[in-house]
Amino acid sequence: MENRATIQLKNLSIGYRNKSGVKEVTTNINASLNSGELTCLIGPNGTGKSTLLKTLCAFLPKLGGEIIIDGNPLESYSDKEFSKKIGVVLTHRPQIQNMTVEELVSLGRSPYTGFWGKLEKEDREIISNAITQIGIEPLKERMIQTLSDGERQKVMIAKAIAQQTPIICLDEPTAFLDFPSKIETMQLLKRLCRESKKTIFLSTHDLELTLQIADRIWLMQKGSLFVGTPKELAESGNLSAFIEREGITFDKTLLRVNIRK
Amino acid sequence: MFKRGGKLIILVVLILILLILNLLLGSVKIPVNDTLSILFGDRSNEIFSNIILKSRLPQALVAIVAGAGLAVSGLQMQTIFRNPLAGPSVLGISNGASLGVAMVVLMSSSLAGVSLSRMGYVGDAAISIAAIIGSLAVMALIVYIARKVKGNVTLLIIGVMIGYLVTAIVGVLKFFSSEEDVKAYVVWGLGSFARVSGDQMLLFVTMMILLLPLSFLLVKSLNLMLLGDDYAKNLGLNVSRARTLVILNSGVLVAIVTAYCGPIMFIGLAVPHLCRALFKSSDHKVLVPATMLAGAALALLCSLVARMPGFEGALPVNSVTALIGAPIIASVIFRKRRESDGE
Numbered sequence: 001m002e003n004r005a006t007i008q009l010k011n012l013s014i015g016y017r018n019k020s021g022v023k024e025v026t027t028n029i030n031a032s033l034n035s036g037e038l039t040c041l042i043g044p045n046g047t048g049k050s051t052l053l054k055t056l057c058a059f060l061p062k063l064g065g066e067i068i069i070d071g072n073p074l075e076s077y078s079d080k081e082f083s084k085k086i087g088v089v090l091t092h093r094p095q096i097q098n099m100t101v102e103e104l105v106s107l108g109r110s111p112y113t114g115f116w117g118k119l120e121k122e123d124r125e126i127i128s129n130a131i132t133q134i135g136i137e138p139l140k141e142r143m144i145q146t147l148s149d150g151e152r153q154k155v156m157i158a159k160a161i162a163q164q165t166p167i168i169c170l171d172e173p174t175a176f177l178d179f180p181s182k183i184e185t186m187q188l189l190k191r192l193c194r195e196s197k198k199t200i201f202l203s204t205h206d207l208e209l210t211l212q213i214a215d216r217i218w219l220m221q222k223g224s225l226f227v228g229t230p231k232e233l234a235e236s237g238n239l240s241a242f243i244e245r246e247g248i249t250f251d252k253t254l255l256r257v258n259i260r261k
Numbered sequence: 262m263f264k265r266g267g268k269l270i271i272l273v274v275l276i277l278i279l280l281i282l283n284l285l286l287g288s289v290k291i292p293v294n295d296t297l298s299i300l301f302g303d304r305s306n307e308i309f310s311n312i313i314l315k316s317r318l319p320q321a322l323v324a325i326v327a328g329a330g331l332a333v334s335g336l337q338m339q340t341i342f343r344n345p346l347a348g349p350s351v352l353g354i355s356n357g358a359s360l361g362v363a364m365v366v367l368m369s370s371s372l373a374g375v376s377l378s379r380m381g382y383v384g385d386a387a388i389s390i391a392a393i394i395g396s397l398a399v400m401a402l403i404v405y406i407a408r409k410v411k412g413n414v415t416l417l418i419i420g421v422m423i424g425y426l427v428t429a430i431v432g433v434l435k436f437f438s439s440e441e442d443v444k445a446y447v448v449w450g451l452g453s454f455a456r457v458s459g460d461q462m463l464l465f466v467t468m469m470i471l472l473l474p475l476s477f478l479l480v481k482s483l484n485l486m487l488l489g490d491d492y493a494k495n496l497g498l499n500v501s502r503a504r505t506l507v508i509l510n511s512g513v514l515v516a517i518v519t520a521y522c523g524p525i526m527f528i529g530l531a532v533p534h535l536c537r538a539l540f541k542s543s544d545h546k547v548l549v550p551a552t553m554l555a556g557a558a559l560a561l562l563c564s565l566v567a568r569m570p571g572f573e574g575a576l577p578v579n580s581v582t583a584l585i586g587a588p589i590i591a592s593v594i595f596r597k598r599r600e601s602d603g604e
Contacts, residue, residue: 080497084497088491088492094489095343103544107484115481116481
């Protein structure tokens with residue numbers, strides 16, 4: 001199956017609207033996300049990574065341009081329809097007491113369940129498959145508040161899998177994790193892309209990990225967005241411009257960050 | 262131990278036991294046999310049947326529906342504000358009721374020249390209506406603000422501020438009122454399951470029986486809201502509409518209970534904590550029925566304690582609910598802290 005564009009951004013401008021007016025963060029964004037690809041959004045703090053992600057997930061209204069999701073403009077989706085297109089995993093962790101892992105993953109079925117949220121046999125199968133796919137069966141009966149950050153992140157990813165959306169957006173999924181968990185989470189997401197042809201889009205600060213594992217990189221810098229495979233962005237010099245400074249160099253051929261000791 | 266269904270059944274049994282105790286215990290000793298025969302239609306002993314049918318049974322029924330309403334309202338507030346200290350009074354809705362009552366009780370004599378505190382039945386009806394109008398007015402204001410502001414914390418703070426404002430206005434009203442009227446207002450504020458009787462009691466219980474089941478309609482929304490607004494929206498929930506509906510549901514329940522029983526504290530705050538600890542669940546499919554049953558049971562217990570021999574109905578319900586409620590909240594929160602420290 002050919003990888004196809006699931007999200008297209010045309011002349012998109014993003015930012016915030018408040019009483020004193022409109023604050024544009026980035027304008028004229030033209031890019032697309034493809035199914036079966038892991039796309040990582042990187043860039044310095046304050047360049048609007050989070051704003052872009054929130055705009056794509058419909059948490060923030062766009063300021064201008066177009067967001068096309070699966071062929072239709074984002075505004076044309078109702079909350080319910082949209083919840084079957086994009087599943088999100090956020091940085092902040094929900095403060096929930098007394099809810100088991102399985103119950104939380106089950107909430108991923110909400111867009112499909114009826115008025116009372118009753119789970120059918122098919123829903124239960126999907127939930128159990130999501131739990132197996134992420135490899136968290138041993139945690140199934142555990143309460144959310146007893147999990148480590150890494151485990152909790154996996155549970156939220158399993159929720160997104162149970163939601164059965166073609167697209168999953170994650171806001172800094174590796175931020176609070178220890179190094180092995182970071183790698184494990186990224187590998188897991190990469191595997192999901194390949195196995196289920198999902199479009200996975202995430203923001204991250206873990207540069208070296210991103211360079212090794214991402215299919216495509218969106219680099220936000222100084223109000224512009226540069227898109228390409230890690231190799232392409234290395235050759236174009238964009239990555240060097242982002243990474244290199246006093247004491248830090250970037251090896252374009254090996255895609256490695258070197259620190260002068 | 263017991264499965265969730267079993268625990269719910271235990272709560273029902275507990276309510277039945279407390280109901281029977283409420284009918285049996287009181288200042289006048291009425292033998293069990295006589296109580297039963299009165300319940301089954303025997304009117305031969307007029308004094309006994311009056312006490313049972315006009316005092317103890319209505320009081321118990323009022324306690325059951327009021328306790329259930331306050332508890333489920335507290336649960337809804339705690340969930341949408343994700344705040345363990347939220348309760349029915351937190352949005353200023355019960356303060357609104359106080360304001361309505363204060364207006365009527367304290368201002369009627371100075372403005373219209375009638376003292377409601379001396380008017381008995383008509384006065385009681387006027388107080389209930391004033392309380393409902395006051396609390397619904399505050400609730401309308403809160404719902405209006407809820408649609409404007411995004412953050413829950415903002416809304417919570419506004420609710421608390423409305424509470425302070427109302428307390429201040431009531432303070433001013435009190436200052437200019439006669440001692441007798443102030444006393445009538447203070448007595449209303451102490452809370453009582455015995456204040457309503459006769460037709461009004463029937464009206465109150467009927468309204469609550471019609472309104473309480475509506476809480477079940479919001480179960481799915483409440484479960485999603487546990488995850489936070491963003492996750493809830495991403496799972497297809499219209500967050501602002503759901504929030505408005507929950508505030509409406511919860512607010513109307515509090516408004517009506519407060520109108521007929523006065524501001525009853527602590528049940529709405531304590532019972533949701535008790536149920537979460539008891540059922541080890543945050544699923545509202547379990548918690549909504551659980552809080553209703555536990556709220557009814559706790560209210561019956563409080564009403565019983567308030568009528569214990571020696572106190573003779575002199576003990577205001579609010580003192581009892583606080584005496585029982587405060588330790589419950591403290592112990593639940595203390596135990597939760599210890600659990601999370603242990604991990």
